[in-house]
Amino acid sequence: MTLTGIGYDSHRLGAGRRLVIGGIEIPYERGLEGHSDADVLTHAVIDALLGAAGLGDIGEHFPDTEERWRDADSIELLHEVRALITAQGLLPLNIDCTVIMEAPKLAPHRLAIRERLAAALHLEIARVNVKASTGEGIGFVGRGEGVAALAIAGLQSAD
């Protein structure tokens, strides 16, 4: 049996924040705003995994009204989500995702992001694909106001 789930997230870009994407801090003049580290890609991956397992969404498990998730390392949340999934007798099979961002370029960081996500999910790097796209100057991404991410996750039975 295989199961699939989708995830989407977006965060606003602002001054005085770190830009963390897929667990990797990318040097840039602005960063993503949010209650946690605002790691837009990891949040999309988490929602895809939760979706595939039928376990709701990230907001249910890690409410942004809770103080303990302030500035949370989203990779730690990803570890917790993997534990929730394995408790259901399921294992991550693969992740594919797209980061939609006008600047900076994601390409120099793509391998590090894949390695970070793959390690958190106990997957081979070939099973974690990361793609980059831009907003072509259109909409909130194109105007450089924020970053969006899409993800799809496959799960399989652990037995």
Ligand code: MG
């Ligand atoms: Mg988010």
